[in-house]
Amino acid sequence: MSDLRELLRSGLFRRLFGTRLVGQFGDGVFQVALAAFVVFSPEKEATAADVAEAFALLLIPFTVIGPFAGVFLDRWRRRQVLLYANLLRAAVVLVVATQVLADDGGLLFYASALAVLSCNRFILAGLSAALPQAVDNDRLVVANAVSPTAGTLAATLGGSVGVLVRALVGAGDGANALILAVAALLYTTASLVARTMPRDSLGPDERPETSTWSEVKIVARGLWEGLEHLRERKPAAAALMAITANRFCYGLTTIMVLLLFRNTFNDSHDTNAGLRGFGLAVAVSGAGFFLSAVATPVILRRVGLPTWITVCMVGSGAALAASAAWFRVLPLLAGALIAGFFAQGQKICTDTTVQRYVEDGYRGRVFSLYDMLFNGAFVAAATVAAATLPASGKSVTLLFGTVAVYLGGGFAYAWFCAASRPAHQDRSSATAVS
Numbered sequence: 001m002s003d004l005r006e007l008l009r010s011g012l013f014r015r016l017f018g019t020r021l022v023g024q025f026g027d028g029v030f031q032v033a034l035a036a037f038v039v040f041s042p043e044k045e046a047t048a049a050d051v052a053e054a055f056a057l058l059l060i061p062f063t064v065i066g067p068f069a070g071v072f073l074d075r076w077r078r079r080q081v082l083l084y085a086n087l088l089r090a091a092v093v094l095v096v097a098t099q100v101l102a103d104d105g106g107l108l109f110y111a112s113a114l115a116v117l118s119c120n121r122f123i124l125a126g127l128s129a130a131l132p133q134a135v136d137n138d139r140l141v142v143a144n145a146v147s148p149t150a151g152t153l154a155a156t157l158g159g160s161v162g163v164l165v166r167a168l169v170g171a172g173d174g175a176n177a178l179i180l181a182v183a184a185l186l187y188t189t190a191s192l193v194a195r196t197m198p199r200d201s202l203g204p205d206e207r208p209e210t211s212t213w214s215e216v217k218i219v220a221r222g223l224w225e226g227l228e229h230l231r232e233r234k235p236a237a238a239a240l241m242a243i244t245a246n247r248f249c250y251g252l253t254t255i256m257v258l259l260l261f262r263n264t265f266n267d268s269h270d271t272n273a274g275l276r277g278f279g280l281a282v283a284v285s286g287a288g289f290f291l292s293a294v295a296t297p298v299i300l301r302r303v304g305l306p307t308w309i310t311v312c313m314v315g316s317g318a319a320l321a322a323s324a325a326w327f328r329v330l331p332l333l334a335g336a337l338i339a340g341f342f343a344q345g346q347k348i349c350t351d352t353t354v355q356r357y358v359e360d361g362y363r364g365r366v367f368s369l370y371d372m373l374f375n376g377a378f379v380a381a382a383t384v385a386a387a388t389l390p391a392s393g394k395s396v397t398l399l400f401g402t403v404a405v406y407l408g409g410g411f412a413y414a415w416f417c418a419a420s421r422p423a424h425q426d427r428s429s430a431t432a433v434s
Contacts, residue, residue: 004142012201013134017147019082019194020127024151026186027120028158030093032279033179034113036166037100039262040271048393051255052386059117059375059382073122073364078130078202079194082123086191089119090184097180100173121371127151128370129363130202132355142297144351149293149344156286158186163279167272205360226365229358235306236357236366238416239350242309244373245409246316246346251381252402253320253339257281257332259393265329277329281336288340296345305349306417312346313410321403327394 007013038054073081092115099109127147135143162179169175230237261277262268299308316339323335358366388398 004146007135007139007143007146010134012197013143015193015197016127016130016134016202017150019086019190019197020147020151021154022186022193023086023120023123023190025154025158026183026190028155028160029162029179029186030116030158030183031155032159032162032166032275033100033176033183034096035278036162036179036271036275037105037173037176039258040275047391048255048259048389049386051258052382055251055255055382056379059379068368073126073129073368074204074361077199078126078133078204078364079197079199081126082130082194082197082202083191085119085123085126086187086194089116089123090187090191092116092119093180093184093187097177097184100180101177103173121375125364125367125371126202128351128355128367129204132360132363133201133203137356140355141300141348141352144348144355145293145297148347148351149289152289152344153286156283156289158183159279160283163275166275203360204364222365223369226362226369229362230366230369233357234420235417236354238413238420239305239309239353240370240373242313242409242413243346243350244377245405246313246343247374247377248381249316249320249402249406249409250339250343251378252385252398253324255382255385256324256389256393256395256398257336259389259391260327260332262393264327264392264394281333284333285336285340285343288337288342289344291337292341292344292348295341296348299345300349305353306413309346309349310410310414310417312342312349313406313413316342316346317403317406317410320406321400324399 039051092112096109096112096116099105099112131143131147132140162182165179165182166175169178230240258278261281262271262274265277266273268274296308303311319335319338319342323331323338354366354370355363385398389395
């Protein structure tokens with residue numbers, strides 16, 4: 001608690017924190033409107049292939065945008081990125097709202113939604129890259145416990161508000177457009193909060209002297225340099241591989257749970273009930289994130305980062321096996337709470353590991369690679385789900401295959417850490433929360 005109080009005394013951290021909270025609250029509102037229009041529309045059926053296609057269309061291009069984001073985050077003022085990217089996505093959300101009102105679910109709609117979500121990933125990478133500029137190294141664990149977790153909770157709360165608005169005003173396109181307008185207002189507010197920070201306060205400390213266009217042309221070289229940097233920092237690379245496996249499993253279970261609430265636990269024509277049920281599962285998982293934010297810094301006083309990452313992976317697999325096999329609402333909600341706890345614990349450890357082992361001049365590129373791995377894993381999960389999941393969401397084979405990936409990923413990570421310990425001691429365990 002003393003570290004948290006010290007963090008909150010920092011005006012720069014408070015402003016960075018506020019930018020995240022308001023922006024991610026808007027993310028939750030936007031995502032509910034998007035899901036309501038694409039998946040939970042009474043006029044549309046939702047199969048695994050439909051849901052997977054929507055995720056893939058929105059996420060595949062991120063693997064192209066990610067490298068460019070890293071180049072810019074390592075040369076542009078990160079405060080300016082937070083300011084203008086929030087303004088840009090507010091404007092594009094209003095375009096999406098007009099498309100929803102016109103019931104236009106075609107290519108232009110997906111392109112607009114992609115633009116919003118691209119700005120979102122760009123902003124989140126910038127927030128992560130900027131965090132070490134706002135806090136000292138000894139408090140990075142606490143900052144990573146508080147900041148991203150609170151952002152996730154803000155997104156969950158925003159989603160709950162979106163669901164509530166839709167329940168109050170109806171399930172039509174007008175309701176979805178209204179929710180989108182609220183999201184645009186929140187993004188504008190996040191931009192105004194970012195504007196209160198000094199222009200140079202978030203780095204980068206050193207910027208390349210070459211032109212932006214020259215940097216764009218050598219993105220491939222920049223990516224290679226980022227990968228080479230990770231090759232020399234094996235603890236960071238191993239943590240990224242572990243969380244990629246986690247993200248793949250998360251994608252599979254997300255699509256499974258969405259279809260269960262959409263088509264199995266509720267009447268498929270009662271889309272508001274399906275959306276409420278799925279929203280409840282997300283909220284329960286968010287409660288797990290909060291509990292993890294409180295518990296993880298305490299746990300890391302006693303165990304190293306690699307140990308807790310392993311426990312989180314194995315625990316997630318065990319929780320999924322125990323809770324989802326019955327395909328009932330209450331066990332699934334219990335599993336969502338536990339899975340949220342372990343998922344956020346692993347993310348806190350991964351963020352801290354990357355921030356500690358990666359030099360500031362490479363952080364933008366590495367966090368963009370981090371995002372690429374996140375999105376690529378989710379797209380891979382969507383592809384598998386489309387090929388294997390029925391519209392009901394029930395598949396025992398896929399369920400236990402996901403459990404196997406969780407367990408295998410956790411044990412593989414533990415083996416790697418044990419094998420490499422003589423050459424790469426876990427510095428983080430010695431400098432974790434004091």
